[in-house]
Amino acid sequence: MALLRYQLFTTYLVVFLAIWKALLAQEETILSQIPLSIMSVDTTKLCIQYLPLLALLSLAVYAIVSIGMSMLTFRDCPEAAKELEEQVKEAKIALKKKGIVGF
DSSP: OOOOHHHHHHHHHHHHHHHHHHHHHTHHHHHHHSOTTTOOHHHHHHHHHTHHHHHHHHHHHHHHHHHHHHHHTOOOOHHHHHHHHHHHHHHHHHHHHHTSOOO
């Protein structure tokens, strides 16, 4: 049985929050094991504390880029436009015959 979309989202959210809470609980241990040449202690501390905000910002950027790429690669469909125009003409004729609309 497949999970519904909200169940899947809730599962991911719970897992993410559990990992974040574990990182917060073990923050001092993590900070003591990171070499100073890679990242400073203050930077690491801020990254751990603001991890949910960083994740949310990352998702927002992904969504914006995804929508932008979809808009850039959107193709025109001249055949569909012609077909739609024909259907509109047929609908106008049918409505005129019934006396509903006078175009």
